[in-house]
Amino acid sequence: MTRTFLKAAVALACFAMPVLAQADDRLDVVAQFEIKAPEPATSGYIFTRMGVAETLVNANADGELTPGLATSWEVSQDGMTWVFALREGVVFHDGSAMTADAVVNALEIARAKPGPLQDLPITGIAAGDGEITVTLSEPMAALPAFLAEYRSQILSPASYAADGTGVAIIGTGPYRITAMEPPLSLDATAFAEYWGNAPHIADVSYSGVSRVETRALMAESGEAEFVFGLDPASVSRLGMLDDVEVLSVAIPRTLLIKVNAGHPFLAEPDARRALSLAIDRAGIAQAVLRYPEGADQLFPPSTADWHNDALAPLSYEVEEAKKLLAGLGWEAGSDGILTRDGARFAVTLTTYPDRPELPLVAAVLEQQFRTIGIDLTVNTTNSSEIPAGHQDGSLELGLIARNFSLVPDPIGTILSDYVGNGDWGAMNWRNEEFATLLRGLARGDGGNAERARASEILQAELPIIPIAWYRQTLAVSDRVTGAEIDPFERSFGLENIRWAE
Amino acid sequence: MGGMKVLVSRLVQAVMVAILIGTATFIMMRSLPGDAAWRIAAGRYGYDNVDAAAADAVRGELGIDGPALPALLQWLSDLARFDFGNSLVSGQPVMDEIVHQLGASASLALVALLLSLVIGPPLGILAGLRPRGMLDRVLLVASTGVKAVPQFLMALVLIVLLAVHLRWLPAAGHGELRHFILPGLTLALGLAAVNARITRDAMARIADMPFWRFAQWKGLSERQTLLRHGLRNVSVPLITYLGLQFVTLVEGVIIVESIFGWPGIGHALVHAIFSRDVPMVQGTALVLGLGFVIVNSAIDLAVRRLDPRVAG
Numbered sequence: 001m002t003r004t005f006l007k008a009a010v011a012l013a014c015f016a017m018p019v020l021a022q023a024d025d026r027l028d029v030v031a032q033f034e035i036k037a038p039e040p041a042t043s044g045y046i047f048t049r050m051g052v053a054e055t056l057v058n059a060n061a062d063g064e065l066t067p068g069l070a071t072s073w074e075v076s077q078d079g080m081t082w083v084f085a086l087r088e089g090v091v092f093h094d095g096s097a098m099t100a101d102a103v104v105n106a107l108e109i110a111r112a113k114p115g116p117l118q119d120l121p122i123t124g125i126a127a128g129d130g131e132i133t134v135t136l137s138e139p140m141a142a143l144p145a146f147l148a149e150y151r152s153q154i155l156s157p158a159s160y161a162a163d164g165t166g167v168a169i170i171g172t173g174p175y176r177i178t179a180m181e182p183p184l185s186l187d188a189t190a191f192a193e194y195w196g197n198a199p200h201i202a203d204v205s206y207s208g209v210s211r212v213e214t215r216a217l218m219a220e221s222g223e224a225e226f227v228f229g230l231d232p233a234s235v236s237r238l239g240m241l242d243d244v245e246v247l248s249v250a251i252p253r254t255l256l257i258k259v260n261a262g263h264p265f266l267a268e269p270d271a272r273r274a275l276s277l278a279i280d281r282a283g284i285a286q287a288v289l290r291y292p293e294g295a296d297q298l299f300p301p302s303t304a305d306w307h308n309d310a311l312a313p314l315s316y317e318v319e320e321a322k323k324l325l326a327g328l329g330w331e332a333g334s335d336g337i338l339t340r341d342g343a344r345f346a347v348t349l350t351t352y353p354d355r356p357e358l359p360l361v362a363a364v365l366e367q368q369f370r371t372i373g374i375d376l377t378v379n380t381t382n383s384s385e386i387p388a389g390h391q392d393g394s395l396e397l398g399l400i401a402r403n404f405s406l407v408p409d410p411i412g413t414i415l416s417d418y419v420g421n422g423d424w425g426a427m428n429w430r431n432e433e434f435a436t437l438l439r440g441l442a443r444g445d446g447g448n449a450e451r452a453r454a455s456e457i458l459q460a461e462l463p464i465i466p467i468a469w470y471r472q473t474l475a476v477s478d479r480v481t482g483a484e485i486d487p488f489e490r491s492f493g494l495e496n497i498r499w500a501e
Numbered sequence: 502m503g504g505m506k507v508l509v510s511r512l513v514q515a516v517m518v519a520i521l522i523g524t525a526t527f528i529m530m531r532s533l534p535g536d537a538a539w540r541i542a543a544g545r546y547g548y549d550n551v552d553a554a555a556a557d558a559v560r561g562e563l564g565i566d567g568p569a570l571p572a573l574l575q576w577l578s579d580l581a582r583f584d585f586g587n588s589l590v591s592g593q594p595v596m597d598e599i600v601h602q603l604g605a606s607a608s609l610a611l612v613a614l615l616l617s618l619v620i621g622p623p624l625g626i627l628a629g630l631r632p633r634g635m636l637d638r639v640l641l642v643a644s645t646g647v648k649a650v651p652q653f654l655m656a657l658v659l660i661v662l663l664a665v666h667l668r669w670l671p672a673a674g675h676g677e678l679r680h681f682i683l684p685g686l687t688l689a690l691g692l693a694a695v696n697a698r699i700t701r702d703a704m705a706r707i708a709d710m711p712f713w714r715f716a717q718w719k720g721l722s723e724r725q726t727l728l729r730h731g732l733r734n735v736s737v738p739l740i741t742y743l744g745l746q747f748v749t750l751v752e753g754v755i756i757v758e759s760i761f762g763w764p765g766i767g768h769a770l771v772h773a774i775f776s777r778d779v780p781m782v783q784g785t786a787l788v789l790g791l792g793f794v795i796v797n798s799a800i801d802l803a804v805r806r807l808d809p810r811v812a813g
Contacts, residue, residue: 034772037591042545114546114555165592181601182591183772184764185676207674209762213657214673221664221672354548382775383548384539384556391553403549423552 025499026203027480029492030215031228034183034208038159039166041113043182044150049492050206051199052093052188053153053171056084056103057144059408059488062304063252065144069098069154069172079139079444084147085131091193092156093176100127106154107132107147109164115151116407119416141444145409150490174199174495184208200482200498212356219244219475226483226492227475231356232290235473243478249485252303252405253470254295255361257349258386258398261463262428265345266396270324272462276314277321278372279365285468288360298458300469302487303410305448308455314466321372330373338373346375351399352383361467362399387423400424401470405488414454415442418463426463433457507805511798515791522790523580523783527573530779537565537777544590544776563589576783586780590773595784598769603788605675606758606765610750612681613688614743621693622700622739626731629704630723640701644694652753656687656760673762684761688753692746699742703735737808744800751789 029050036042040053047053056070070084090098104127111117111125121137134143146152156170169177174196175188186206190199207224209215216234219227220241230238230246239246257275259266266272281294296313299306330338330345338345349365351358362378369376376397379385389395402417402424404410417425419435434457440446441454458464476483482497538560543551545559559565579586585595628637650658660683664672674680707713708731716726755767766785773781 036545037593039592042547042591114542114552114558115550118554181764182593182598183769184762207762209673211759211762214660214760214762217660217665217672218674221660221668223664223671223674352548382535382540382543384543384551385535387552388536388539388556401548406549421553 025201026205027201027226027494027497028224029204029206029226029228029494030209030218030224031206032208032210032212032215034210035180035186035206037166037182038169038180040110040151040153040155040169041115041166044153045489046186046206046208047169047171048150048153048173048490050186050188050204051173051175051491051494052169052177053150053155054173055148055150055152056086056154057148059145059148059490061484061487063302063405063408063488065148065408068148069103070147073144075141075143079141080136082134082136082143083128083131084134084144087195088130090172090195092158092170092172093191094156094158094170095193096156096158098154098156098172100130100132102157103127103132103154105157105160107152109160110151110153112164113151116146116149116412117152119420120146139443142407142409142411142442145407146412148490149407175204197495199495201480201494204494216475219477222477222479225477225480226494226497228472228492230473230475232288234475235290238475245476245478247474247476247483247485248471249487250300250302251470251472251485251487251489252300252410253401253403254298254300254466255289255357255399255401255468255470256295256298257365257465257467258390258395258400258424258427259429259462259464260393260396260427262393263347263396265343265347267428268328269461270328272465274321274324274328274372275369275374276462276465277317277324278368278374279465279467280316280368281314281467282316284361284364288364289357289468291468291471295466295469297455298464298466299404299410299455302469303404306404306410306414306451306455308452308459310452311455311459314459318371325372332373336370336373337375344375345373346377347396348377348379349397349399350379350381350385350389350395352386353380354383355401358399358401365399390423390427393428395427403489408488408490411438411442414438418458429461429463431457431461431463507798507801511794511801515794518790518794519580519787520577522787523577524573526783526786527569527576527779530777530782531569533777535777537779538563540775540777541565541589544772544778559589565589576780580787585784588773588781589778590776590781595780598781599766599784599788602764602766602769602785605763606754606767609681609684609757609763609765610688610754612685613692613750613753614746616685616689617692617696620689621695621697622735624693625697625700626704626727626735628697629701629735630708630727632705632708637701640697644697647690647694652687652691652756653760655690656684656757659683659687660760673760675761675763680761684757684763687757687761688750691753692749695746696739696742700735700739703738704731707731707734733807737804740800740803740807744797747793747796751792 033046035046055068058066058068060066069087071087073082073084075082086100092098104125107125120140122134123137124135126133159166159168159170161167174191174194176191177188179187184207188204190202212231215227216230218224219238235246238244259272261267285291285294297311301307325338330340333339349362351362353359359380366376366378386398386400404413415438419438434454437450437454441450472485474485479500480497481500484493539556542555542559546555587594588598624640628640660672663670670683671680716730754765758765758768770785
């Protein structure tokens with residue numbers, strides 16, 4: 001009797017289980033990001049990527065600004081007043097119209113929270129007839145790019161509590177949220193009154209899955225059609241499958257060492273050059289990141305205006321590095337570590353595990369720096385230790401991944417990193433020529449020649465040491481077509497995806 | 502009468518646990534190295550956006566640099582009114598987040614427990630009825646083997662086998678019934694490996710007792726003997742052991758949730774500790790601590806009902 005029962009159970013399981021795994025007609029998106037709250041300041045990038053919320057200005061794959069909820073924009077002669085013409089007939093997901101007052105409300109709330117808008121010289125944002133006017137205290141040529149950033153998303157007034165805290169995400173995008181369960185999931189469906197083209201696939205879902213191995217397995221098993229952010233090992237494995245396509249695009253993010261240029265060992269540019277010469281970038285890129293090549297300057301080719309082909313590339317020359325350090329008075333001690341005036345060349349490299357490749361690269365650097373006689377201690381900790389260590393001066397070296405495209409025009413990030421407070425940029429490094437060039441570019445004066453000169457200064461002085469340019473990866477099921485990676489990481493482009501025939 | 506006494510003593514225990522856990526987590530979170538405002542800002546805005554301005558905004562908003570003692574007393578008095586406060590990262594009430602996440606964890610734990618009871622004890626009983634038989638030997642090897650596999654590995658093996666190769670089940674995810682099976686099975690196999698052994702030993706011991714032989718001598722079949730005299734006796738050590746397994750389950754849930762992308766309380770606790778979300782850590786630790794008290798009380802009461810010798 002037991003046997004019959006067992007046989008029946010096994011047979012039932014075999015028939016039932018494939019049904020359980022069957023694909024539905026919903027496009028399932030999986031990425032590493034967790035939804036913290038219905039709040040643009042903390043989780044806004046998920047809502048813009050999912051096509052729920054939109055910004056006044058958009059950016060295309062080349063980083064050029066294109067119309068979004070604003071159809072056009074104009075700046076006054078003196079560069080102090082910007083007028084954005086709003087798209088007509090735009091409706092929020094709750095049915096209310098997107099008025100100039102609603103746009104001003106959303107931007108004023110965004111400006112009061114930490115974020116890039118907060119640092120801009122904005123004196124006022126006023127609602128007009130089908131347009132808004134932004135007034136500045138000094139010219140800012142990149143203002144439209146800042147309005148393309150996710151924290152500048154336009155939500156209906158009903159999305160915010162009286163104190164400006166987000167309570168719901170009522171946007172204008174092609175998809176409206178039907179259910180949201182922080183921290184891990186969100187369901188959305190096509191918004192019938194969307195102003196643009198209707199999406200091809202009506203129902204979409206988002207799941208935050210923090211483990212990269214799990215995400216890769218979800219792609220491999222066909223559980224999710226759109227799986228974002230893969231590790232190098234999974235890319236090679238998924239690449240061998242027939243029913244999954246792996247896409248990879250260079251993005252404007254650089255893996256680099258942030259250097260405390262005020263540190264007695266690191267103050268001389270030659271010391272920083274020696275560190276740079278000791279790094280086998282091709283080795284790190286191929287063995288750890290599985291990229292074809294490392295970075296030979298700070299700005300990746302994807303930041304088209306800023307990448308400078310004329311620069312002499314950063315190279316890997318251990319003997320040259322040793323010579324430079326000897327020239328600075330460093331001599332090898334009994335344990336092989338360099339000493340000068342009785343001090344050992346021992347420094348701490350701080351990094352964080354949020355991006356899994358960082359601790360791995362740090363371990364490789366520890367080896368590579370030892371070959372030129374530098375004793376590196378790796379401290380893997382919370383990401384906030386980098387800016388906190390910058391502020392209190394305790395940081396020596398930091399291994400970080402810096403995104404130059406949070407605002408599609410890198411000028412904002414470069415200005416704050418290398419001229420401004422520099423939490424994630426240069427530390428105890430100032431170059432007046434560089435600062436003047438950058439301020440001019442921010443105002444709108446100057447062009448390619450000034451950008452080329454600025455990148456030359458960074459390459460010569462090395463206030464930071466570039467190591468690799470990132471690539472973003474995406475696994476897409478063969479059940480869908482039309483998926484692309486946005487190098488500026490603003491959108492998943494779900495509205496362009498359709499089911500394969 | 503006895504049951505009432507148990508309830509009162511457990512209630513006192515619960516209050517003590519609440520005060521101890523609350524104070525201990527408070528002291529631990531306060532003595533962690535690093536500036537809390539920076540950690541919270543990193544948790545809220547992410548590593549691309551945490552900077553001095555964000556940390557200052559957090560510091561100004563939360564006033565977290567105040568003296569410790571008033572903050573602790575404030576928290577304990579809020580607790581007495583069942584007010585857990587708001588999460589420092591999401592801004593949502595801690596109570597709401599815990600209810601949501603505890604619900605997800607509890608339902609997963611329950612599924613795992615039921616699955617383990619379907620798998621383990623029946624095998625244990627069959628093996629215990631024929632000690633040193635074929636099934637008994639196989640079960641000994643199998644349960645030792647399964648127990649020796651870390652849950653992390655077990656989860657990956659099951660995903661690779663059932664989701665990737667056979668494509669029977671979803672690899673991860675949450676929200677539908679089918680998502681329960683793989684994480685539930687991962688946890689259940691570990692539990693079943695042990696409760697099968699417990700049941701087997703209890704069954705073998707009971708089947709060797711004089712009353713068992715008497716029951717069979719008076720003409721009951723093996724099946725009737727088991728149903729009338731066996732099950733109740735076997736269930737006492739099994740249920741007592743389930744209380745202990747609650748600890749294993751909580752530990753397992755934390756690992757399994759992270760692998761399967763399950764929005765549970767283990768996941769929440771780990772994230773809250775990273776981003777220094779003190780109210781969330783306190784609330785979660787408290788709920789887990791009280792969970793132990795409640796489970797133990799329930800098991801005490803259940804054993805009393807099953808075994809008149811204890812109640813007497």
